[in-house]
Amino acid sequence: MTSEHTTADDIVYDLISIQYHALKGAEVYDRYIEDAHEHSDVVEFIRRVKEEDDRRAQEAHELLRDLTKKGEGIG
Template identity: 40%
Template sequence: MATGETGFDDVTYDLVSVQYHALKAGHDYGQYVRDARNAGKDEIAAFFEQVMSEDSARAQQCHRFIAELTQHQGTSATAPQGGTDG
């Protein structure tokens, strides 16, 4: 498996990135729901809640994949490789 500049394999890095962005967006969507509710736009608030739920599911799926990868790290090198400190 290819290892990117971070020392983690590209797939693990990509999953962590998607998970982070899904969680961050989910946090932001909470404000969007409140804004829509305060404006009396219940249909739009429901849309934001749906999007928030989808991002939550996306983050959970990433979490499962990351757990699977780290369980197999002995065979697929998902963790950074230790360097020499001199």
């Protein structure tokens, strides 16, 4: 028996991928901040990027939650 691949499967996969990569990026930014500790402008830039990735991961999480609550992402 084969299972059918749906657009909803793609959406869930894509959101999980976005969340994963945003979280992995945020994980390394602390090291980048340490590397740039003498360059406040670079540190500030990296902090902004980290915050953006944190927000992106959170939004992907919320979208996944909403999709699976509705049953749209299961399929």
